[in-house]
Structures are given as C-alpha cells and as structure tokens.
Amino acid sequence: MSTETNNTPQVVAPRTLFEKVWQQHVVAEPAGEPTILYIDLQLVHEVTSPQAFDGLRLAGRKLRRPDRHIATVDHNVPTTSVQDRLVIADQISNAQVNALRKNCAEFGIEFFDVQAAEQGIVHMIGPELGATKPGMTIVCGDSHTSTHGAFGALAFGIGTSEVEHVMATQTLPQSKPKTFRINVEGELPYGVTAKDIILDIIGRIGTDGATGYVVEYAGSAIRALSMEGRMTICNMSIEAGARAGMIAPDETTFNYLKGRRFVPKGEAWDLAVQNWASLVSDEGATFDRELHIDATKLAPSVTWGTSPGMVTTIDSTVPSIDDAPSEADKKSFSRALEYMDLKPGTKIEDINVDAVFLGSCTNARIEDLRAAAKIVDGYHVATTVRAMVVPGSQSVKHQAEEEGLDLVFKSAGFEWREPGCSMCLGMNPDILQPGERCASTSNRNFEGRQGRGGRTHLLSPAMAAAAAITGHLTDVRNWKFHSKVS
Amino acid sequence: MTPINIITSIAAPLPFPNIDTDQIIPKQFLKRIERTGYGDFLFFDWRYDLETPDHVSERKDFVLNKPEYKGAEILIAEKNFGCGSSREHAAWAINQYGFRAVIAPSFADIFFSNAGKNGIILCRLTDDEVATLLKLCTENPQHKLTINLEAQTVTDEQGFSAHFDMDPFRKHCLLNGLDDIGLTLLHEDELDSYETKHNEEFWVAPKALTTT
Incomplete structure (x- = not known):
C-alpha cells in the first residue's frame, strides 16, 4: 500500500x-x-x-x-x-x-x-x-x-x-x-x-x-x-x-x-x-x-393462455403451438390451448367472456376504477356477462363513492363489492365455475386460479370494462364511444 | 429441520415447465392455520377429479396416482418450477407428500428459498440432463436415482452422472439441519447496534411519529 x-x-x-x-x-x-x-x-x-x-x-x-x-x-x-x-x-x-x-x-x-x-x-x-x-x-x-x-x-x-x-x-x-x-x-x-x-x-x-x-x-x-x-x-x-x-x-x-x-x-x-x-x-x-422498449409501439395486451407470459395484443389472434419459443413451451402451449378451449387463429376480439372481474392489488386503485367507469358510463353489461367491481381498499371504495363511480357501475349492471383480494385467487366465495371465461384485471391466469376449471384473460381495467359491455374481448382503442374516453 | 445428505429413490416425472404454486397446492388449502397435513393436497387439481364438492376420485393417469411411482422421494420437472405465489404451503405439501428433492433446470426465487427452509434439496441440472432423466424415469418407473448433497451429484447405476451447483451456505444448513433464525441471532450484537443507529433514520420508519 x-x-x-x-x-x-x-x-x-x-x-x-x-x-x-x-x-x-x-x-x-x-x-x-x-x-x-x-x-x-x-x-x-x-x-x-x-x-x-x-x-x-x-x-x-x-x-x-x-x-x-x-x-x-x-x-x-x-x-x-x-x-x-x-x-x-x-x-x-x-x-x-x-x-x-x-x-x-x-x-x-x-x-x-x-x-x-x-x-x-x-x-x-x-x-x-x-x-x-x-x-x-x-x-x-x-x-x-x-x-x-x-x-x-x-x-x-x-x-x-x-x-x-x-x-x-x-x-x-x-x-x-x-x-x-x-x-x-x-x-x-x-x-x-x-x-x-x-x-x-x-x-x-x-x-x-x-x-x-x-x-x-x-x-x-x-x-x-x-x-x-x-x-x-x-x-x-x-x-x-x-x-x-x-x-x-x-x-x-x-x-x-x-x-x-x-x-x-x-x-x-x-x-x-x-x-x-x-x-x-x-x-x-x-x-x-438492460432492456429497451419503445412505448409508442405498444398496444393493449391480453393473455390467451395459462401463464402471464402467454400474452398477445388485442388486435391479433390466438397463437399456434408452432409459435412457442421452445420445445418445452410447445407442451405448455398445447396444454394451455386445451385448458382455455381456444383454437389457434381465432381473433382475440372474437373470444366471448362470461365474467368480468375488476379488482386485485394489480388494478383496483382509484385511477383504475375511473378508467373503467369512463368506458362503462351510460351503457349496460352484456346479458351474458356477470361483472363485478371489487375496490382494493376501503379508502378506494369511499373515494369512488364520493365521485359517484359506484352509481356508474351499478346502473350499468356491475356488482359493487366490499374490498379484498376476491376473485384474483378465489380464496373467498368469489370464484369462477368450471369452464367459465373471465376478463380479469388481476395478475395470474394460472389453471384454476380463479376457480377450478375457470379460464382467465388478464387485461387492463379499461379493456375489462369494454369486455363487460360487449360480452367479448374488445379493443378499447376502437371503442365506439371513443369521445367518452380520455 | 432434519439433516439431509443422500437420497436414493425412484423419481416421479412431471414433464412440464412453469409449474406454478397454484398447481402445487390450490388456494382452498391455504385457509388452514396448521403447518402439517398438506401432503394429501399436493397437485390437487391434477391429481383428483371432483365427483361432488366433498368427494374426489383419483385420476388414474396422473403420475402420483400410478402405483409404480408410489414411494418416490424425487420429483423431476422442467424449467421455472414453483413460479407464482409465495405460499410456503407448496414446499410443505411437497415435503409432507414424501418428496425429499426436486430436479429441474430452474426454480422460481421464492419457492427456492421456501424449499431450503424445509429441508428439500433442489437440484438444478441442464435442460439436456433433465430431459435424459425424464425419459429414463418415464420409460422405467423403477429407475433409481441417487442424489448426493455433499458431492452435489445426481447419479444412477447405469452411468448417468450430473453435477449441480449449490450455494455453500445453503448446503451447510441442509446437511446440518440448521435453523436460520438461530444463525441470525448469533449476530445479535451487530443487529442491536445497527438498529440503534437505524432508528434515527425516521424517513424509512414505517410510522412517522414526528409532529413538528
């Protein structure tokens, strides 16, 4: 030294x-x-x-x-x-x-x-x-x-x-x-x-x-x-x-x-x-x-499979087994397509949903509820869909009620619930029935996550709201009531 | 934790990647407040058909229900085993079912940690080595493997031999069945002095008590 x-x-x-x-x-x-x-x-x-x-x-x-x-x-x-x-x-x-x-x-x-x-x-x-x-x-x-x-x-x-x-x-x-x-x-x-x-x-x-x-x-x-x-x-x-x-x-x-x-x-x-x-x-x-992503090239995302990595954009189609990145993934793709009951080539927008879940620690904050309410305002949930909003906390619920968002959701046919994890993982009574398909703002689309046999598509709150109204996965960018969305 | 070193056993092949903790143990079993009794619920949705809400029947084609794999202490799976939730119930279920080790090309972080705290050996082998073992143990359910933690090897009697990496500290704890809390408390003096100083750093205290 x-x-x-x-x-x-x-x-x-x-x-x-x-x-x-x-x-x-x-x-x-x-x-x-x-x-x-x-x-x-x-x-x-x-x-x-x-x-x-x-x-x-x-x-x-x-x-x-x-x-x-x-x-x-x-x-x-x-x-x-x-x-x-x-x-x-x-x-x-x-x-x-x-x-x-x-x-x-x-x-x-x-x-x-x-x-x-x-x-x-x-x-x-x-x-x-x-x-x-x-x-x-x-x-x-x-x-x-x-x-x-x-x-x-x-x-x-x-x-x-x-x-x-x-x-x-x-x-x-x-x-x-x-x-x-x-x-x-x-x-x-x-x-x-x-x-x-x-x-x-x-x-x-x-x-x-x-x-x-x-x-x-x-x-x-x-x-x-x-x-x-x-x-x-x-x-x-x-x-x-x-x-x-x-x-x-x-x-x-x-x-x-x-x-x-x-x-x-x-x-x-x-x-x-x-x-x-x-x-x-x-x-x-x-x-x-390090990884660089160009935000200007992004589009609304939706998962099609049983892992959050099985994701595509709303304007595309269900992939085929050949699209899997590796041999091991081919098996997962095959299993996921079967579990999700989806055919390769189907337009993502043509997938009908039975349930919509707006909630979870991923997307149940006031901003999420506002974004969804803007889409929903003035319209009604499709007759084939059961839709619920589960605010993430009492504070969010209270704030949303002060802003009248609860009335927007309720008059559109959404259930307005008390706060909790709810259908993100279905430890409480909020679960999907076998075979039911759900557009969900939560974080995991694993097999059975939202209920045994349930099928989950992860997406944003605005996209979930749009799916609730139309009854199928919907590109919020083409929302017919465009002017209502900020 | 019980010390562990050498396991010789047949191995159950589960040839899928990304096996998540919701598959290892579904949420309905997370309501229990006990630490034991999870073995029967391992891979519940894959293992059983629900006849009625209260009655299940075994799915004959699922690996753990095949009589030839009964007693397997080693599980083999593909990459990213244990991804998803932090539930230690997944490690409890694997352990309490009777598995002592899992072989896969990679493991999710939290599961990796949970397994270590429950005396389960996780052997990271290459994709090719795992593929070889999956094939051997699928074609011949009686094919025995030996895991030697001290030597960090997986071998069989037909000449298969693979080495797996393991953090020396984790290995030491597994071999000796050491309790992590006890080890940390060996550093209690350092902890006390760190904490005294750190208590002053109110900007990272969870609850600010300053009212000025």
Missing part, C-alpha cells in the same frame, strides 16, 4: 437505486453466508402468518419490533356484506381470520380489521397509509409485495418461515440479487396503460425472464405514470420471476405521499424528501442486464 498522501477526492463508484437501498440495510456480512438485511416494515395478512406466529410461540421467541409490523385481512374475506365479513360462513376461513386477530393482540401489532376504514388488500393499504416510503425494505408473505417498489422501496414476497424470521429478528438473510434495468421510452399510445406495459414485458422476457434480478423500471414512459400505474407495473414484476421491481422516487412519489398518516410532517418532511431524492441510479451506474 502506498504511503504517499492521496489528494484526489475519493470517488464513489456510481451506484444503482437498488444498491443504495441494499447498502443502507446491511446489518452484517458474515463470511461465506448471505447478508443479514434489515427489514423496515413487514406487512401481515391472515393466510401466511398463523404458522409463523406459532413458530415464535413454540420457540419462546418475542416479536422483536411490533412497531415495524402492520396487519390486515384481505385474502379470505367475503366481499358481499359487512355482516358476511364479520363472521365468515366458511369456518376454516373464519378460524384463520380469528387467529390473526388473536395473534395481533398477543404480539402487539397494529391490525386493521374488516370494518376498519383502513382495511384493504395489504399492498393497497401500505401506500395509502404512507407506511410505504422510498428507501425502505418491505416484506410480506405475499409475492405481490413487489408493488411497493413503485416508491423506490426494496420490497419482496417471502414464505412463512421467512415471515417468522422477520418477526423474530427484523432481518432476513439474503443473497444479493443481480440488477436489471428496463427502459420504457416514449409516449404511450391512446388506450395503452401501465398494465399493457408490464404484460408486454412479461411476454418478451418470459415468466422466468427476471429470475434472480431486481428490476428497475426507468424511462420517460415510466416517469409519466401516476403512482397507481407504477404500482401496477411493480406489482407484476414477480410474474416475470423478479425478486423485486423498483422505480426511482420523484415529485410524483412525493406528491402522492405528502400528508398521509404515517409520513413525516413539517421540517421532518423536508428532510425526508431530501433523503428520498438521492434514491436514483447514478449516471454511469451499471446493470447486469
């Missing part, structure tokens, strides 16, 4: 947004072991937590930081009436919700029960409360925890053993993922939304295309999105296999957060914003992988 004095200022290597957040949370780096990463917030829901609480009790361990936990109920709760929600008819569901009530009381976790004004899908309420903030590490026993990355947080889904680990230590052992930047540049064409961007990305890179990576979404098309749109994109990162998705915080982020319940106020707010504003990938920071 040189003993001469080095007068040049220390140059810090450019870092990515992910690396900044990661480094700020390193508790220890034991040799030959994963990094011990500090977790700022764990969100808890009824499905993946009871065995974790039991584990703590069995081991005689305390929950280290109750103040860094927030809990609510979402997966199991019926969406029909408040009465149905307080005591759930399905006794196993009811026992699971009761277990969460008891566990939160015992371990001192703030819990938003079904009747609370703050209740909603766990990934809705974190941002709504301002509990989700830039630069945080956030986990939850739910793969769609990636949603919170829209705020520049490092947020990822974990299993129940890991939930218990965080409860006991407020940390997780983590191997450092690789970095992947996806640049989406240009202005989105009319009728194309955040949902179409992420479905297009998954279609390009595949459902394992980002496995082992944290994805940063960047570019002018991403910057132009609202927080709602950014959450939709980050939400589905897991559908491409990514550990997490992130978007650098900016004025849009700060404006969304300002004044929310758990956000600093006054001078503390200014200081917080100063800190958050530094959370951008530095000029010259390198990524393990």
Whole structure:
C-alpha cells in the first residue's frame, strides 16, 4: 500500500437505486453466508402468518419490533356484506381470520380489521397509509409485495418461515440479487396503460425472464405514470420471476405521499424528501442486464393462455403451438390451448367472456376504477356477462363513492363489492365455475386460479370494462364511444 | 429441520415447465392455520377429479396416482418450477407428500428459498440432463436415482452422472439441519447496534411519529 498522501477526492463508484437501498440495510456480512438485511416494515395478512406466529410461540421467541409490523385481512374475506365479513360462513376461513386477530393482540401489532376504514388488500393499504416510503425494505408473505417498489422501496414476497424470521429478528438473510434495468421510452399510445406495459414485458422476457434480478423500471414512459400505474407495473414484476421491481422516487412519489398518516410532517418532511431524492441510479451506474422498449409501439395486451407470459395484443389472434419459443413451451402451449378451449387463429376480439372481474392489488386503485367507469358510463353489461367491481381498499371504495363511480357501475349492471383480494385467487366465495371465461384485471391466469376449471384473460381495467359491455374481448382503442374516453 | 445428505429413490416425472404454486397446492388449502397435513393436497387439481364438492376420485393417469411411482422421494420437472405465489404451503405439501428433492433446470426465487427452509434439496441440472432423466424415469418407473448433497451429484447405476451447483451456505444448513433464525441471532450484537443507529433514520420508519 502506498504511503504517499492521496489528494484526489475519493470517488464513489456510481451506484444503482437498488444498491443504495441494499447498502443502507446491511446489518452484517458474515463470511461465506448471505447478508443479514434489515427489514423496515413487514406487512401481515391472515393466510401466511398463523404458522409463523406459532413458530415464535413454540420457540419462546418475542416479536422483536411490533412497531415495524402492520396487519390486515384481505385474502379470505367475503366481499358481499359487512355482516358476511364479520363472521365468515366458511369456518376454516373464519378460524384463520380469528387467529390473526388473536395473534395481533398477543404480539402487539397494529391490525386493521374488516370494518376498519383502513382495511384493504395489504399492498393497497401500505401506500395509502404512507407506511410505504422510498428507501425502505418491505416484506410480506405475499409475492405481490413487489408493488411497493413503485416508491423506490426494496420490497419482496417471502414464505412463512421467512415471515417468522422477520418477526423474530427484523432481518432476513439474503443473497444479493443481480440488477436489471428496463427502459420504457416514449409516449404511450391512446388506450395503452401501465398494465399493457408490464404484460408486454412479461411476454418478451418470459415468466422466468427476471429470475434472480431486481428490476428497475426507468424511462420517460415510466416517469409519466401516476403512482397507481407504477404500482401496477411493480406489482407484476414477480410474474416475470423478479425478486423485486423498483422505480426511482420523484415529485410524483412525493406528491402522492405528502400528508398521509404515517409520513413525516413539517421540517421532518423536508428532510425526508431530501433523503428520498438521492434514491436514483447514478449516471454511469451499471446493470447486469438492460432492456429497451419503445412505448409508442405498444398496444393493449391480453393473455390467451395459462401463464402471464402467454400474452398477445388485442388486435391479433390466438397463437399456434408452432409459435412457442421452445420445445418445452410447445407442451405448455398445447396444454394451455386445451385448458382455455381456444383454437389457434381465432381473433382475440372474437373470444366471448362470461365474467368480468375488476379488482386485485394489480388494478383496483382509484385511477383504475375511473378508467373503467369512463368506458362503462351510460351503457349496460352484456346479458351474458356477470361483472363485478371489487375496490382494493376501503379508502378506494369511499373515494369512488364520493365521485359517484359506484352509481356508474351499478346502473350499468356491475356488482359493487366490499374490498379484498376476491376473485384474483378465489380464496373467498368469489370464484369462477368450471369452464367459465373471465376478463380479469388481476395478475395470474394460472389453471384454476380463479376457480377450478375457470379460464382467465388478464387485461387492463379499461379493456375489462369494454369486455363487460360487449360480452367479448374488445379493443378499447376502437371503442365506439371513443369521445367518452380520455 | 432434519439433516439431509443422500437420497436414493425412484423419481416421479412431471414433464412440464412453469409449474406454478397454484398447481402445487390450490388456494382452498391455504385457509388452514396448521403447518402439517398438506401432503394429501399436493397437485390437487391434477391429481383428483371432483365427483361432488366433498368427494374426489383419483385420476388414474396422473403420475402420483400410478402405483409404480408410489414411494418416490424425487420429483423431476422442467424449467421455472414453483413460479407464482409465495405460499410456503407448496414446499410443505411437497415435503409432507414424501418428496425429499426436486430436479429441474430452474426454480422460481421464492419457492427456492421456501424449499431450503424445509429441508428439500433442489437440484438444478441442464435442460439436456433433465430431459435424459425424464425419459429414463418415464420409460422405467423403477429407475433409481441417487442424489448426493455433499458431492452435489445426481447419479444412477447405469452411468448417468450430473453435477449441480449449490450455494455453500445453503448446503451447510441442509446437511446440518440448521435453523436460520438461530444463525441470525448469533449476530445479535451487530443487529442491536445497527438498529440503534437505524432508528434515527425516521424517513424509512414505517410510522412517522414526528409532529413538528
């Protein structure tokens, strides 16, 4: 080592947004072991937590930081009436919700029960409360925890053993993922939304295309999105296999957060914003992988198969087995076509639907409901279609009712429901019947996801709304009532 | 967690890519609050026909229902096994059914982590190696494979031999049946001092208490 004095200022290597957040949370780096990463917030829901609480009790361990936990109920709760929600008819569901009530009381976790004004899908309420903030590490026993990355947080889904680990230590052992930047540049064409961007990305890179990576979404098309749109994109990162998705915080982020319940106020707010504003990938920071997408070339996306990567555009046709990218995929294509009861070459617009589901942590925010209501306004759901709107949270439901959106939906023949995960995964009574086909704003079109034998087509809220009115998958760009859509 | 090293067993072939956790264990079984009893529900929708809502019958053509594959402790599948939801119930179901290892070209991230916490060995082999094993174990259900975790190999008695990569720490934990929480708590002093400093960083606290 040189003993001469080095007068040049220390140059810090450019870092990515992910690396900044990661480094700020390193508790220890034991040799030959994963990094011990500090977790700022764990969100808890009824499905993946009871065995974790039991584990703590069995081991005689305390929950280290109750103040860094927030809990609510979402997966199991019926969406029909408040009465149905307080005591759930399905006794196993009811026992699971009761277990969460008891566990939160015992371990001192703030819990938003079904009747609370703050209740909603766990990934809705974190941002709504301002509990989700830039630069945080956030986990939850739910793969769609990636949603919170829209705020520049490092947020990822974990299993129940890991939930218990965080409860006991407020940390997780983590191997450092690789970095992947996806640049989406240009202005989105009319009728194309955040949902179409992420479905297009998954279609390009595949459902394992980002496995082992944290994805940063960047570019002018991403910057132009609202927080709602950014959450939709980050939400589905897991559908491409990514550990997490992130978007650098900016004025849009700060404006969304300002004044929310758990956000600093006054001078503390200014200081917080100063800190958050530094959370951008530095000029010259390198990524393990990069992808460029021209937003101006995108079209509304619809899935045709049983994996989110089996996606095409609304103006195309059902692919054939020969279109599969690999031999292994040919089998999946064949199986998916059979399960979905679709013939290659069929126009996507000619596919009739029996049900429309507007909901889920992907697309049940106020902006999603507004976009759908604009399409629906003045028209009626096709006689062959059962359509429902399930707002993602009490807050969204309340806001929508203030704006009169509930009346637009109800007079068009939609069911207007109470908040929860609902038909995204059908853990509550909202399920498809075997053979039923659904246009859904949710995130997974796996076999049986929305009900055994049910067939799911993923699409944007505006596209779902249009399908509800016409009774078949419909190109919202050619919507006959064009002038009504902004 | 029980220590694990060598498994010699017949293997059940499931020749599909992207087998998601909804297929491994459907949502209706996620309502239970127990950690055990999931083995009967493994691959439920593929394994059973619903005669009535309360009565099921086994699908004779599904691999796990074929008598020749009973007792298999190894499952072989194609790429991206375990994609989808974070439900650890998928790992519980695989483990509690009796599988000790899964061989595939790749695994989804969260499932990979969950499997490790439940003492399941995940062997990442190449596409060609997996194709070979799928063929061998389909043509001859009695074809036995040996997985040696210490040596990181999959072999058979006819000369097949493949090496799989594994993170040394994960291997150490599997071989010794170590509990992750206990390992982290060895670093409690570092955690305490990190946390004291980190508590001041209110801009990343979940609940701001400042009212100035």
